[in-house]
Amino acid sequence: MACVLEAPLRMSVLSEVTASSRHYVDRLFDLDPQKVLQGVIDMKNAVIGNNKQKANLIVLGAVPRLLYLLQQETSSTELRTECAVVLGSLAMGTENNVKSLLDCHIIPALLQGLLSPDLKFIEACLRCLRTIFISPVTPEDLLYTDTTVISHLMGLLSRSRYTQEYICQIFSHCCKGPDHQTILFNRGAVQSIAHLLVSTSYKVRMQALKCFSVLAFENPQVSMTLVNVSVDGELLPQIFVKMLQRDKPIEMQLTSAKCLTSMCRAGAIRTDDPCIVLKTLPCLVRMCSKDRLLEERVEGAETLAYLIETDVELQRMASITDHLIVMLADYFKYPSSVSAITDIKRLDHDLKHAHELRQAAFKLYASLGANDEDIRKKIIETENMMDRIVNGLSESSIKVRLAAVRCLHSLSRSVQQLRTSFQDHAVWKPLMKVLQNAPNEILVVASSTLCNLLLEFSPSKEPILESGAIELLCSLTQSENLALRVNGIWALMNMAFQAEQKIKSDILRGLSTEQLFQLLSDSDVNVLMKTLGLLRNLLSTRPHIDHIMSTHGKQIMQAVTLILEGEHNIEVKEQTLCILANIADGTTAKELIMTNDDILQKIKYYMSHSNAKLQLAAMFCISNLIWNEEEGSQERQDKLRDMGIVDILHKLSQSSDPNLCDKAKTALQQYLA
Numbered sequence: 001m002a003c004v005l006e007a008p009l010r011m012s013v014l015s016e017v018t019a020s021s022r023h024y025v026d027r028l029f030d031l032d033p034q035k036v037l038q039g040v041i042d043m044k045n046a047v048i049g050n051n052k053q054k055a056n057l058i059v060l061g062a063v064p065r066l067l068y069l070l071q072q073e074t075s076s077t078e079l080r081t082e083c084a085v086v087l088g089s090l091a092m093g094t095e096n097n098v099k100s101l102l103d104c105h106i107i108p109a110l111l112q113g114l115l116s117p118d119l120k121f122i123e124a125c126l127r128c129l130r131t132i133f134i135s136p137v138t139p140e141d142l143l144y145t146d147t148t149v150i151s152h153l154m155g156l157l158s159r160s161r162y163t164q165e166y167i168c169q170i171f172s173h174c175c176k177g178p179d180h181q182t183i184l185f186n187r188g189a190v191q192s193i194a195h196l197l198v199s200t201s202y203k204v205r206m207q208a209l210k211c212f213s214v215l216a217f218e219n220p221q222v223s224m225t226l227v228n229v230s231v232d233g234e235l236l237p238q239i240f241v242k243m244l245q246r247d248k249p250i251e252m253q254l255t256s257a258k259c260l261t262s263m264c265r266a267g268a269i270r271t272d273d274p275c276i277v278l279k280t281l282p283c284l285v286r287m288c289s290k291d292r293l294l295e296e297r298v299e300g301a302e303t304l305a306y307l308i309e310t311d312v313e314l315q316r317m318a319s320i321t322d323h324l325i326v327m328l329a330d331y332f333k334y335p336s337s338v339s340a341i342t343d344i345k346r347l348d349h350d351l352k353h354a355h356e357l358r359q360a361a362f363k364l365y366a367s368l369g370a371n372d373e374d375i376r377k378k379i380i381e382t383e384n385m386m387d388r389i390v391n392g393l394s395e396s397s398i399k400v401r402l403a404a405v406r407c408l409h410s411l412s413r414s415v416q417q418l419r420t421s422f423q424d425h426a427v428w429k430p431l432m433k434v435l436q437n438a439p440n441e442i443l444v445v446a447s448s449t450l451c452n453l454l455l456e457f458s459p460s461k462e463p464i465l466e467s468g469a470i471e472l473l474c475s476l477t478q479s480e481n482l483a484l485r486v487n488g489i490w491a492l493m494n495m496a497f498q499a500e501q502k503i504k505s506d507i508l509r510g511l512s513t514e515q516l517f518q519l520l521s522d523s524d525v526n527v528l529m530k531t532l533g534l535l536r537n538l539l540s541t542r543p544h545i546d547h548i549m550s551t552h553g554k555q556i557m558q559a560v561t562l563i564l565e566g567e568h569n570i571e572v573k574e575q576t577l578c579i580l581a582n583i584a585d586g587t588t589a590k591e592l593i594m595t596n597d598d599i600l601q602k603i604k605y606y607m608s609h610s611n612a613k614l615q616l617a618a619m620f621c622i623s624n625l626i627w628n629e630e631e632g633s634q635e636r637q638d639k640l641r642d643m644g645i646v647d648i649l650h651k652l653s654q655s656s657d658p659n660l661c662d663k664a665k666t667a668l669q670q671y672l673a
Contacts (some may be wrong), residue, residue, distance in 0.1 A: 021056035028065045040082040047089050054093040063104045071109055081121045088128035098135040107142050111149055126166040133170050140174040150187045157192050161201045168207035175214040185222055194229050197239050209255045216262035223266035241275050244283045254299055257283045261307040271311045285321045290330050294350045301360035305367040312371040319368050319375045329382050331361035355397045362403035366410040376414045386425040393430040405445045412452035428453055428460040432467050440481050447487035454494040474510035482524055489530040496537035504538050513555045520559050532575040545586035553592050564602050570611055577617035584624035607648045612657050619663045626670045
């Protein structure tokens with residue numbers, strides 16, 4: 001019986017709640033303006049902190065009516081202001097609330113409200129806009145649909161400390177990427193916001209600082225401008241340095257460190273400037289300590305990783321500051337069973353976000369170990385480090401997986417570690433698994449790492465080959481993503497170096513002649529150079545050269561001709577001539593050159609080229625063709641003499657370039673022997 005009663009009971013409760021909310025909406029339609037105003041004020045009091053009430057009022061259609069009243073010229077300023085306050089309160093509820101407000105076109109209505117002369121109404125509209133724009137469901141581009149809006153907002157910055165706080169907050173949340181930065185920069189954001197850094201209001205100073213941190217991020221134009229801006233006779237970098245002192249709130253220290261980091265990475269501040277070395281770097285290392293909150297530790301580590309990413313001296317400095325390498329190991333043990341967190345809500349939050357700590361630690365380890373062998377050794381010797389990376393490669397969070405692969409890539413630059421730790425932990429296995437099915441951003445870093453694991457001194461090379469890597473790498477060379485094409489061909493090039501004939505044949509079979517030609521005609525010079533490098537590695541050692549040229553000779557000679565005739569740089573042509581020199585070193589393969597007058601004329605042309613590198617490479621071809629101890633050398637020498645090669649050799653033997661001179665003399669001796 002109880003089950004039968006349950007549904008009607010729930011229905012009656014719901015209708016009762018909705019009914020109790022309906023009278024708030026009904027009062028908005030009263031003919032007496034005073035009653036409407038009182039109704040809005042009562043609604044404001046009813047929704048504060050009450051998400052259920054907010055949802056009910058939205059369902060009952062309060063939003064369109066509030067927006068109508070807000071936009072009506074006949075509404076009193078007080079009513080319009082109260083409407084903006086209620087709408088702001090509704091926006092502070094759930095993401096669904098914000099979606100409902102956006103569906104009712106709240107943003108254009110609020111932006112229109114900013115044209116009012118009344119400051120209190122403007123502030124209420126801005127507060128509501130701020131709440132809507134900081135929601136993740138609001139598209140930032142809505143702020144930029146009409147560029148006059150930005151200019152108007154800049155003009156409102158001088159009205160009050162509230163307009164300053166809200167507008168800066170809107171800008172910092174809506175500035176995503178170079179297009180937005182350019183719009184704000186061109187509308188005078190730097191000059192308009194700079195003086196707010198010395199405001200008496202902490203909130204204004206903080207929001208202005210956040211604005212600069214997003215405006216300067218990866219933006220040389222903004223960064224170079226900030227360096228020369230001064231407020232009250234003090235340059236901005238000096239103001240930022242003051243803001244990252246230990247006595248300032250952590251949020252302020254971190255954000256000013258981010259500003260200085262962006263300016264440093266953009267080249268506006270030197271990496272050896274005291275404000276970076278003595279202030280910014282130590283501040284960011286402090287943020288990584290275990291007594292900081294989770295989000296502070298994450299932001300500190302990620303910003304530090306970005307600061308030191310490309311500078312070996314900063315990497316060395318960070319690695320010896322406050323035992324950073326050991327300190328980061330704590331990021332993987334968080335929260336521990338003996339955690340000092342007594343706040344259950346905080347603990348629950350941190351458990352849900354602990355993966356962000358692991359991601360940040362991997363990122364920072366990757367930057368620390370990017371160049372220095374000693375630092376890499378210290379990182380790998382940190383407790384369970386390799387196990388942590390291996391575990392990170394299979395985490396559910398894509399960001400953690402990407403950061404773990406980046407860390408592995410950084411450490412894989414070490415010859416010593418490739419031979420030891422990487423082998424001990426069979427790192428190649430999880431890496432190959434990652435490569436089977438991952439988004440492009442992970443694939444790019446994972447395939448770069450694989451390139452290092454396939455170097456000839458790496459013990460992982462053989463098991464990787466046995467696990468079907470050739471097929472995988474050949475498929476990468478067909479990717480539309482340039483970095484993946486480069487990495488695929490690079491890894492195959494490393495794989496072919498001093499490899500057995502079977503491996504080389506498998507590579508050629510896997511690639512197919514058609515794909516090889518495709519790569520040799522790729523518009524990117526990196527792809528072309530790596531493909532030529534692969535061919536050069538395939539065509540090494542005589543039996544291999546002869547075998548490959550017997551099966552693919554015609555196509556390879558065609559490809560060589562194409563490149564030597566094309567508009568390519570010196571390095572590409574040099575690499576191509578080196579391939580010819582390898583072919584000329586074959587026993588039977590050299591006949592493919594000797595019977596191809598077009599190729600012989602090209603070699604002759606490059607012997608007299610203005611570039612010494614190309615001359616030298618062409619000379620290697622000739623030396624291999626005329627070498628005395630080999631069968632048929634006399635006929636080859638005679639043919640080349642008839643072409644005028646000996647005359648060129650005599651000229652080159654007088655060259656001022658010692659390499660060319662020696663090579664020419666050695667070649668001439670073959671004729672005299």
